[in-house]
Amino acid sequence: MTTRTWFITGVNSGFGRELAAQLLDRGDRVAGTVRREGSVGDLADKYGDRFWVGHLDVTDPARIRTVVDAAFAELGRIDVVVVNAGYGLMGAAEEFTDEQVQHQIATNLVGAIRTVRAALPHLRAQGGGRLIQLSSVAGLAAFPGGSLYHATKWGVEGFMEALAAEVAPFGIGVTIVEPGGARTAFAGGSLQLGAPLAAYDGTPAAFVRGIRDGRVPIVGDPAKMMARVIESVDLEPAPLRLVLGTDSYRAATAALRARLAQVEPQEATASTTDA
Incomplete structure (x- = not known):
């Protein structure tokens, strides 16, 4: 088994914590970031020098550069960078405040882009590595009540897919992880709902209100999911998407x-606008 060094944003809960714990258990080194200092004290006590912790809010661009640079400086080569930090903002589009909209995009999309951009110079300088983006099936399919969350996930999917071709010449592989529902603390912690408008009661957008109180069944095992992520790093070339x-x-x-069915019948009419 190859021992690696990983950088993971958001290791205090959910997928990030599960991934970090599995990696540390198997002997890898992990540089993990948290928004709340002291939230991973148990992992630090258990794994000592193999667990490096940085305090990071991914909406702070200067802090992203500082933490990423420090991790590479202190740990040397980092083999895998995992962009995981984020949360879900759910509800009908007009149920959110402007501040909620801005923060969701700043965290899930802009924060992810800035984290990748901070890591790239280091990965190029060391001759390669892996970039793993924790996305969601919400980056491939859209459902009512998820408009803002979809906006961030679809955005980051486009960014990472284009990036994969840009960085391939430098030996950097890119994988976008597409989990479905998982039995993490997402529903009770990192899921936020807009203030409900009565106009949407009983409409398709109201479906997401059932996630928090358990009315939407969740079948995914986070431990098995993160084991698959770890296994993916041994694959060459890197799988662009991991479902x-x-x-x-x-x-x-x-x-x-469905998207193909919408587009393919337009082949003849699409050509009518050619010069």
Whole structure:
């Protein structure tokens, strides 16, 4: 088994914590970031020097550069950079405040882009590595009540897919992880809902209100999902997308087929606008 060094944003809970714990258990080194200092004290006590912790809010661009630079400076080569920090903002589009909209985009999309941009010079200088973006099936399929969350996930998917071709000449592989629902603390912690408007009661957008109180079934096992992420780093070339969960596979394939069905009948009319 190859021992690696990983940089992971958002290791205090959810997928980030599960991934960090599995890696540390198997003997790898992890540089993890947290928004709340002291939130991973148990991991620090257990794993000592193999667990490096940085305090980071990914909405702070200067801090992103500082923390990423410090991790590479102190640990040397970092083999895998995992962009994981984020949260879900759900509800109908007009149920959010402007501040909620801005913060969701600043965290999930802009924060991810800035983290990748901070890591790239180091990965190029060391001759390669892996970039892993924790996205979601919400980056491939869209559902009512998820408009803002989809906006960030679809955005980061486009960024990472284009980036994969840009950095391939430098030996940097890119993988976008597409999990479905997972039994993490997402529903009770990192999921936020807009203030409900009565106009949307009983409409498709109201479906997401059932996530928090358990009315939406969740089948994904986060431990199995993160084990698959770890296994993916041994694959050459890096898989561009890693689909996790039967719900993710079904939703993604249905959405892609529907998109083709919408586009393909327009082949003849599309050509009528050519010069």
